[in-house]
Amino acid sequence: MIDPGLTLDRQAEVYDALLGGKDNRPHDQELAAELLRIFPGAPIAARANEAFLRRAVRTLAKAGIKQFLTLGAGYPAEPHLHCVAADVAPGTRMVYVDASARVCTYLRVLCQAPDVRVIHQDPRNVTAVLSDPQLREVIKPDVLTAVIASRVLHFLTDEEAVDLIRALRVRLAPRSLMAFSAGTSDGLPAMKVDEAVQLYTEHVGLIRLRTKRELLGLLDGCAMRTPGLVRTYAWCPFGSDDMTLAFHDVDTPQLYAGLVGFSSLWR
Template sequence: MDGDLSLDQPHTSRVYDYFLGGKDNYEADRKAAEEILKAWPDIRTAARINRQFMQRSTRYVAEAGIRQFLDIGTGIPTEPNLHQIAQEIAPDSRVVYVDNDPIVLAHARALMTASDPGVMTYIDGDVTDPAAILEAPELAATLDLSRPVSLSMIAVLHFVEASVPEILKAFLDALAPGSFLVICAITADFAPDQVLSAQDVYRVRKLPAQVRTHDEVAGWFTPLDLLPPGVVPPHRWPLGDSADFPASFDSKVSCWSGVGRKP
């Protein structure tokens, strides 16, 4: 996840923006995205469903009383953004966004405005360096880690080749009891040929990519109280949404998602 502004090298956040139909991407991003689409034609569906999961899970934790949010791997702003959903429910919500693409940073500064009395800020940081994020002065000025926080990592951990359990432990150890962890990550469990081919394209394009199994994602929630319905495709969280999708839709999305609470 390279944070420099080399526009001849694709970046995961801008490729994702292309999948969502955005315009904040460049030729290198579009070329990589088209190659990925040839390998996995349904990846646009996965990106859209991931975004919808972010919206539903944010609404859930806000309605559960959470007023502090740490969103890592934010991506280029696509309305409604996390802070807009949280502050619609609780105007005093405080949100910290984290990404390592300078273009995301520029858009965040220009487009994201918190509603009064809420607060929103942005950290230029990488999910693989939890200490730098947790020690950032912007985080200390915005969030009180002695109180519960919702930590969301949606559509980012499949770009992490390092040990995810170690990364999550570093973050969760710093968060207060009652905090939430919200995750969505790509898997090859449903459509292995397509998804693994797409993973290969990412790697050829010098973008990190590592899909995970259901058991791996479920293991990330081991120290937490996993909320029902457990680790499921994102369109099946919460449970009541499942009836709207046939079983065949799971292979189009090819993601596992879950929400856990720190006891």
């Protein structure tokens, strides 16, 4: 019997279990096993998402971005994002934000570096995040920032997602960007999607799998950058050599990935 207890920790821990990590508990592993019964290819999707994250951070760091804000950080898989950025551009600054106190405690232990901060805050509360004294120690308000949001949008309602993106556009420096991924129902059997969504919602919380059109609708006013809104494993604007091989079939859940600019001035 799956433990029906709902906590902020479970989103991160179930995801970690799907990745084959160690930062999860038996009831998370049990739920992951139930999800794998529906979508046996879920670990492939999770690994493709992690590889997208690192390609995106590397791409942005190579483009000269010096400060990053990771919303819904979750348990960090190696290599850690701040390490990926620093390998490309030493001195890059990173702020991790998560609503789970357990996750933040873990992040503070693993991600100790002069230019890294961890903030325990609901990522939806952009005003509180950007006003946090720890963030202000490393993120300069007048310098463009790259937001990393790979574990956020599919846990928000449409209204919450639109509000989050609008707040980032208003509060961050001009020409800031957001690299994101989000779960989709495109190309998957409706019965499998419904069963997985119901299971996850009952034992963890809200999850919203959107079509490509629905995701694009959340991004009104944002400028999509190359290569557009594509599957995570296909997001590779400059021919990265660490491309994750993945496949698309009815047993493998999928995520879209993209990079948007918050100002039309971005080139």
